[in-house]
Amino acid sequence: MVGKEKDNLARFFPPAIVEQIATNDIALSTTRYEPAAVLFVDMIGFTKFCSVLQPQDVIAMLRELLCTLSASVFEHQGTVDKFTGDGLIAVFGLPVVNDLSATNAVRCALTMQARLQAWNDERAASGLEAVAVAIGIHYGAVVLGDVGCESRLELTVLGDTVNVASRVEHHCREAKASILITDAVVRRMQSEGSEGAVRRFTDRGFHTIRGHSDAIRLFAIPRDAALNVNQLLAG
Numbered sequence: 259m260v261g262k263e264k265d266n267l268a269r270f271f272p273p274a275i276v277e278q279i280a281t282n283d284i285a286l287s288t289t290r291y292e293p294a295a296v297l298f299v300d301m302i303g304f305t306k307f308c309s310v311l312q313p314q315d316v317i318a319m320l321r322e323l324l325c326t327l328s329a330s331v332f333e334h335q336g337t338v339d340k341f342t343g344d345g346l347i348a349v350f351g352l353p354v355v356n357d358l359s360a361t362n363a364v365r366c367a368l369t370m371q372a373r374l375q376a377w378n379d380e381r382a383a384s385g386l387e388a389v390a391v392a393i394g395i396h397y398g399a400v401v402l403g404d405v406g407c408e409s410r411l412e413l414t415v416l417g418d419t420v421n422v423a424s425r426v427e428h429h430c431r432e433a434k435a436s437i438l439i440t441d442a443v444v445r446r447m448q449s450e451g452s453e454g455a456v457r458r459f460t461d462r463g464f465h466t467i468r469g470h471s472d473a474i475r476l477f478a479i480p481r482d483a484a485l486n487v488n489q490l491l492a493g
Contacts, residue, residue, distance in 0.1 A: 294352045295363035295397045295443065296420050297336070298427035299327055299370060300345035302390040320344060323389060326373050334366035339414055345391065347423075349415050352402055360397050360446035364455055367393045367437045372485035390481075392435075394427025396420075397442040425467040426476065433462060435478035444477055 301307075301323065308316055324346065328338050331348040335356055339347040348366065351359030370393060378388040398419035426438050439459065447456050459477035466473050479485075 290402055291399050291417075292352050292355075292402055293359075293398065294400050294415065294419070295350040295360045295395060295446070296339075296400065296415065296423040297331075297348040297350070297363050297367060297393060297395045298345070298423050299348070299367070299391050299393045300342065300427055302392055302431065304344040307387075307389075319389070322377070323391075326377060327370055327391075330366050330369045330373060334362040334369065336362060336366055347415075347420075349400070352400070352415065358450050358452070360395075360443050361450045361452040361455060363395050363397075364437075364439060364443065364447060364452075367395060367439075368455075368458070368479070368485055371436050371479070371483075375485060390436075392427050392430035393437045394423050394425070394430060395437070395439045395443050396423040396426055397440070397446045398422075421469060422467070422474070425469055426474070429465060429467050429476070430481075433465070433476070433478055434481050435462075436481045436483065437479040438462075439477050441475035441477070 301320075307319065311319070320343075323344075324341060327346055328341075331338055331346070334350070335358075336348045336350045337352065339349050348363070350356065350363040350366070356362065370391065374389065374391060381388060396419050399417065400415040400419045401417045402413070402415055404413055422440065426440060430436065430438050437459075444456055444459070447453075456477075459479060462476045462478045464473035464475050
């Protein structure tokens with residue numbers, strides 16, 4: 259793999275995974291089903307920011323936010339599936355299998371929120387409004403493959419697991435939660451030996467989410483919970 263190809267991969271994959279792909283010649287474009295944890299994170303109230311800020315200030319704020327979010331993904335062995343304007347989609351456990359995919363996704367979400375609190379302290383000192391994000395995570399089988407046309411192909415994940423993660427993230431607003439995870443994530447974390455991380459979450463019971471006929475059991479970190487990034491990274 260040439261240097262330019264590795265540089266392109268580094269935009270979406272953490273350095274350790276880039277090296278595994280390059281060294282082991284992993285075929286990214288092979289379409290397949292794989293289990294993975296999918297994380298959606300989205301800024302709350304982005305339209306309001308656009309209405310009061312100058313365009314250059316909106317872009318500067320988004321760049322800083324997305325750099326913080328994507329850095330947290332890479333630190334926890336996740337991959338950035340795509341940026342969504344004011345958020346991103348991350349996948350844990352693909353394209354390289356990881357035995358701690360759900361744990362890494364949840365620790366990533368906790369780190370994101372902790373770092374956002376620290377960033378907001380800096381913003382407040384400069385008289386700037388706080389930025390809030392919502393995070394939803396689901397675990398299950400996804401389809402990994404290339405989509406698009408010959409002139410522009412994009413490696414991505416698809417399927418019901420992705421759709422549920424998106425709906426769970428959106429449900430954060432109604433649930434007044436900064437992070438929501440499904441019972442599938444909890445079960446997977448328990449099998450990974452991460453009961454301590456599970457205990458950080460409050461069982462919110464079963465909820466019906468848009469586009470899903472069956473109620474899903476959700477676990478939450480409240481929106482006003484204080485998260486210390488140093489404690490998280492040390493735990």
